[in-house]
Amino acid sequence: MATVGTGHRARTRRAARTAALLSVALTASLVAGCTGRGGDDDRARHGTATPSRSAAAGSPLAVKIDNVGAARPQTGLGAADVVYVEQVEGGLSRLLAVYATRLPQTVGPVRSARESDLELLRQFTMPTLAYSGAQRALLPLIDRAPLRPRSPDEAPDAYYRGTGGTPVSARTVRYPAARLAFTWSAGRGGWLVAMDGAPSVTTDSGRPAPATVVVQHVRVRTSRYHDVLGNRTPYTETVGSGRAEVLRDGRSYDGFWSRPTAADGTAFTTADGGRLDFAAGQVWVVFVPAS
Template identity: 30%
Template sequence: MRLSVAATLAASLVLVGCGGDKGSDDTPSTSDEPSSTAAAPAPPETWPLTGQKVPDGRSAKSPAYIVKIDNTAKSSPQVGLGKADLVVEELVEGGSTRLATFFQSRLPRQVGPVRSMRLTDIGIAKPLGAEIVTSGAAGPTLDGLARAGVKFADMSNPAVRRVSDGVHSSLYSVMADLTQLAKQGKQRSRPVDYLPFGKAADFPAGQPAKAVDARMSAGRTSRWQLMGNKYILQNGYMPDGDVFKADTLVVCMVRTSVANYVDPAGNPVPISHFEGRGQAVIFHKGKAVRATWKKPKVGDTVTFMTKAGEIKVPAGRTWLHLVPNNGGGVSFR
């Protein structure tokens, strides 16, 4: 009997030793459930002026500039527009237009002809917070820019100077070196997206639009033609090899008023108000979609709405027309 009890006790001890605790550190887990602590991959960084992916080794925190460029025959040939990310065409005195040309992903060593600012530029520049590159401005414009907190670099900066090239007259000879300007700047945070960018695949079907005429005034209509998948300006002043190829055209109908000064020739100076709301047409790959643009305050970014909801601008290079409600318009076919 003593042997039998001893044997039974030994067997019990062996069984206890073999039956480990399911939650002990010595027993590997056999659960097939995935770990809930795995972090989702961060979305790729995009350029705030195009919505496109930033290449490896680059950063969207790099400086952005808005260069005021003449848009008349006297500016021909314009220099550097082929490297621009985004262009805004605005009305100036005499029915002519001027370009607010945005650069960040590529900074040309020479861009111009650089011209003066207008009060319209407050609504154009303030959402991005970028520096305007200009040849100067009238006193009322400088006062308005100062109140709005819009910064600029003019001809007091060595990166903005006259260049004798034998082609442009003295008034149209001011050029800017954006690489030199960038060396003067400090690292900053990423600017906000200038437009509400989205995927091209999500752009609605719309109406056919292979040719677009944006009438800025009685004397200026910008005529666009779809070539491949890009819109090319047919009556611009860009030379072959340095042409802005627009993935998307945006036309915003805007309210205009008159500034409290005239230009040296005595012409009234218009102000295009890029705040509030109005009608818009967005063109992409031969399709036109009518929308309403909304920008409550001068420093806000713009959004676009259709009856179906918000519409995004396909990522890519965009040319934005600020077309006056009074005397302007847009047609396409």
């Protein structure tokens, strides 16, 4: 359950080796800032993309990534072999990340291409360019450039929209007699866990820092059983559906969970029915009573 990390809206996947070293097809997920090549609307919602196996072996993957404050922290930059920083309109900057030796599980938020990207990428052998859109006048130049364009038009199955993530630094869950707090750590790439006001520790691996924390709103009812004092024990219903909150990459994503029967897995989706993915690594699921 991993996904592409798009600043305002969603997340990303994986890429491969530079030019001669890339020997496998790409199976990455990328986040898109708009829905196709027909226009460059920086106000468009960010989404997630999944570049398919159409990228040829032997060529690197270049991904155009947003770099405004709301897009940070980005996802997937750590796996890039080269990261170019470019100035764009308004004095802002964007990134062009090139993946050649390994593919991150998520990349994003993916944004629109610029004319300078085409010249910059000429130094690579037929790279794949993942981008969210471009100005109409630029489309013929992209078509003639020695690269493999992969916008939502060329790879429609690779892109999907997420629920805009809200930057958060901490999330606390309270029970009648217990409290859990999760604080985002960019250095650990996860959520530091505290229980009842004290940092959580383990005997084998130090302080837990799950990459994803799911706050799942469920029905909690009284069960048929009781403890030695006669107190009825609570029963947490995990079959059904309800609201969910997914914390990943320093952001919070609102969505829904669904588990039709006990034999089914639990699906997490966005408000429009798209998949709400997790970051790579450990996942903590915290059940809280639905209000």
